[in-house]
Amino acid sequence: MxxxxxxxxxxxxxxxxxxxxxxxxxxxxxxQVTPVRVERPASGDEVVAAIARARTEGLPVKxxxxxHSFTGIAVAPGVQLDLTDLAGISAIDExxxxxxxxxxxxxxxxxxxxxxxxxxxxxxxxxxxxxxSGALSTGxxxxxxxxxxxxxxxxxxxxxxxxxxxxxxxxxxxxELWPAARLGLGALGxxxxxxxxxxxxxxxxxxxxxEPLDAxxxxxxxxxxxxxxxxxxxxxxxxxxxxxxxTRLPADAPRTPVGPVKRWVDDDLLGNGxxxxxxxxxxxxxxxxxxxxxxxSGVAFNRQAxxxxxxxxxxxxxxxxxxxxYSVPLEAVAPVMRELDRVIERNGWRISFPxxxxxxAADDVWLSTAxxxxxxxxxxxxxxxxxxxxxxxxxxxxxxxxxxxxxxxxLHTRSAADLRPAYAHFDDFLAVRDRLDPDRVxxxxxxxxxxxx
Ligand SMILES: Cc1cc2nc3c(=O)[nH]c(=O)nc-3n(C[C@H](O)[C@H](O)[C@H](O)COP(=O)(O)OP(=O)(O)OC[C@H]3O[C@@H](n4cnc5c(N)ncnc54)[C@H](O)[C@@H]3O)c2cc1C
Numbered sequence: 001m002x003x004x005x006x007x008x009x010x011x012x013x014x015x016x017x018x019x020x021x022x023x024x025x026x027x028x029x030x031x032q033v034t035p036v037r038v039e040r041p042a043s044g045d046e047v048v049a050a051i052a053r054a055r056t057e058g059l060p061v062k063x064x065x066x067x068h069s070f071t072g073i074a075v076a077p078g079v080q081l082d083l084t085d086l087a088g089i090s091a092i093d094e095x096x097x098x099x100x101x102x103x104x105x106x107x108x109x110x111x112x113x114x115x116x117x118x119x120x121x122x123x124x125x126x127x128x129x130x131x132x133s134g135a136l137s138t139g140x141x142x143x144x145x146x147x148x149x150x151x152x153x154x155x156x157x158x159x160x161x162x163x164x165x166x167x168x169x170x171x172x173x174x175x176e177l178w179p180a181a182r183l184g185l186g187a188l189g190x191x192x193x194x195x196x197x198x199x200x201x202x203x204x205x206x207x208x209x210x211e212p213l214d215a216x217x218x219x220x221x222x223x224x225x226x227x228x229x230x231x232x233x234x235x236x237x238x239x240x241x242x243x244x245x246x247t248r249l250p251a252d253a254p255r256t257p258v259g260p261v262k263r264w265v266d267d268d269l270l271g272n273g274x275x276x277x278x279x280x281x282x283x284x285x286x287x288x289x290x291x292x293x294x295x296x297s298g299v300a301f302n303r304q305a306x307x308x309x310x311x312x313x314x315x316x317x318x319x320x321x322x323x324x325x326y327s328v329p330l331e332a333v334a335p336v337m338r339e340l341d342r343v344i345e346r347n348g349w350r351i352s353f354p355x356x357x358x359x360x361a362a363d364d365v366w367l368s369t370a371x372x373x374x375x376x377x378x379x380x381x382x383x384x385x386x387x388x389x390x391x392x393x394x395x396x397x398x399x400x401x402x403x404x405x406x407x408x409x410x411l412h413t414r415s416a417a418d419l420r421p422a423y424a425h426f427d428d429f430l431a432v433r434d435r436l437d438p439d440r441v442x443x444x445x446x447x448x449x450x451x452x453x
Contacts, residue, residue, distance in 0.1 A: 035080035042085035044192040054079040065134020069409035072446035103133040111310035119198040128314035138409030143358035144229040156195040180432040201251040204312035216241040217334040224359040233354035237290035286350035325379035326404035327369035353381035366425035416452040
């Protein structure tokens with residue numbers, strides 16, 4: 001379905017078998033580490049045993065997902081838990097839609113299994129190669145003014161704790177931990193299973209077309225609610241917003257998936273192959289970028305299609321990039337985007353990757369970037385062969401000034417001291433962390449920075 005900057009990449013399989021100290025790196029190639037040991041537990045009890053072994057040796061423990069965080073949040077210098085063998089559906093109730101998934105289940109695998117049962121995730125982000133635990137632990141979200149991030153779909157978790165318990169946490173069990181455990185940054189323990197509220201299978205009708213950028217910006221608080229799932233991309237150096245408007249339809253609505261030829265042209269050739277070539281040329285000859293961006297805006301974004309939701313929400317990304325994303329209030333989108341435009345042109349930067357803008361409902365998850373406010377998300381990207389630092393620093397200054405909160409899995413420079421005022425329950429989260437992990441078994445450098453040691 002996706003047409004620009006497209007396509008996925010399962011991250012490389014992690015080393016098989018306990019004890020293999022091989023280098024790990026994340027998808028974006030911004031982080032790498034060689035853990036002391038990799039373990040592959042296949043049950044909750046094996047996770048508890050792995051934590052106990054690590055504690056005996058004085059080693060920190062960290063579960064990893066698919067390595068798709070841009071930040072160092074998944075870096076595991078001590079014992080790295082690879083949950084590949086802890087996957088699949090462990091319980092399903094088709095009438096209520098409540099489904100319990102083992103913690104290492106990949107989102108795309110979960111979607112396929114749910115589909116066989118007439119069920120679907122209510123909403124998803126741009127890709128589906130993440131593990132359910134990894135995606136939830138960093139506050140992964142999609143778009144949709146009436147919909148929250150993935151954490152709002154969660155109903156219960158089982159947490160393997162530092163003191164060797166398998167702790168059920170939900171609004172009715174150990175309820176005081178629930179607002180923290182819904183989005184725990186991997187700082188509270190190791191998730192063993194997660195119960196999700198799914199919805200009956202549905203079709204998404206996608207309408208992708210360009211519109212004048214200024215008109216979309218001026219009307220964003222309304223425009224973002226004019227379809228169930230609205231987003232747009234803006235290629236710097238152009239004046240077009242490439243809008244994507246997805247409308248939810250019943251499961252028996254006519255499906256008109258993009259045909260294999262058009263999909264190949266749009267997603268594989270334009271979205272990945274050609275785009276990679278253009279980005280490479282742009283990194284060597286930045287003067288070509290404005291022209292390429294106008295080309296990309298013109299050719300790659302004009303189509304309608306309808307298919308089952310999970311095939312429309314998620315796409316593949318093979319062109320590697322770096323990303324920073326902040327949530328801001330809805331009304332901040334227009335001024336932020338205009339300031340970004342000005343700072344890019346003033347500095348003479350040539351930016352080949354688009355800026356993505358989405359919106360979600362407010363929620364009540366303590367560390368959610370949408371906590372307490374309807375939010376827009378503004379994501380800046382830079383091709384991985386280019387130096388992103390100046391651009392991201394300028395973008396971060398603008399986003400911060402508009403009350404921005406950084407995505408926990410995407411690049412940012414914030415630390416505990418300046419994140420605290422952004423979250424009403426920051427200290428409540430820290431109190432839960434102190435209670436569940438007083439010895440900091442689950443910490444790493446990133447968590448020390450954003451939560452404190
Ligand atoms: C190409 C690309 C597209 C993306 N698109 C989106 C998007 O549309 N929307 C969005 O919001 N984000 C997006 N992201 C960010 C991504 O969703 C998050 O960074 C997510 O956390 C990655 O999931 P993962 O499985 O790779 O987790 P990892 O990066 O491997 O881990 C993330 C965190 O989860 C923890 N964790 C993993 N498993 C467990 C467990 N069992 N128990 C406790 N903690 C655990 C890790 O310790 C770590 O702290 C994108 C990233 C990329 C690279």
